[in-house]
Amino acid sequence: MYKEKLEEAEQRLYLFMVQYLGGPKHYNEMRGLPRLRIRHQPFAIDEDAKNSWLANMRTALDKSNINADDKEFLWDYFVKTANFMRNK
Ligand code: HEM
Structure with missing residues (x-):
């Protein structure tokens, strides 16, 4: 992409x-x-692209040694924002 x-x-x-x-x-x-949504506009972000991005972030979070609460906080933010970035 x-x-x-x-x-x-x-x-x-x-x-x-x-x-x-x-x-x-x-x-x-x-x-x-x-202005993240506008900056992502040139890229076709469909459900598959979103899920692929989230899967990579999940792997990164799982590998990191930050505490469980912070992981959950970041994961919630990533899911919410990734859904907002979807433009296809
Ligand atoms: C939904 C799946 C997503 C895809 C497929 C995606 C893809 C991309 C691509 C291709 C770029 C261009 C590379 C660059 O200029 O840095 C980019 C930029 C960026 N993305 Fe995403 N992105 C996604 C979600 C997100 C989310 C959820 C966030 C925030 C948590 C985010 C934050 C950023 C930022 C900060 C930039 C750089 C913007 C700039 O200053 O030009 N992206 N993304």
Whole structure:
């Protein structure tokens, strides 16, 4: 789906999550307001793409050593936001 440099996409998601979780606002300084739904518009995100994205995030959460409450918090946020990103 995304043919550019993955390291840069990883960095954007990282900075966004840091900011969303109350950390420094480097994402906004670098990219402006998130406007995530508009930024995802160029990509066809259907139910399969959404589920695939969520499955990867589930794997990442399961591998991480953060506590169960934080995992649940992040998972709820990912599910809710991924549903909002669906545009097909
Ligand atoms: C529903 C499944 C999703 C798919 C298939 C998807 C796919 C993509 C793709 C292809 C990009 C472009 C790469 C880039 O410019 O960084 C992107 C960017 C991004 N995505 Fe997603 N995404 C999904 C859900 C989400 C969710 C749930 C979040 C937030 C929790 C999120 C946060 C971001 C951010 C912060 C960017 C970078 C925006 C920018 O500054 O340009 N995405 N996504």
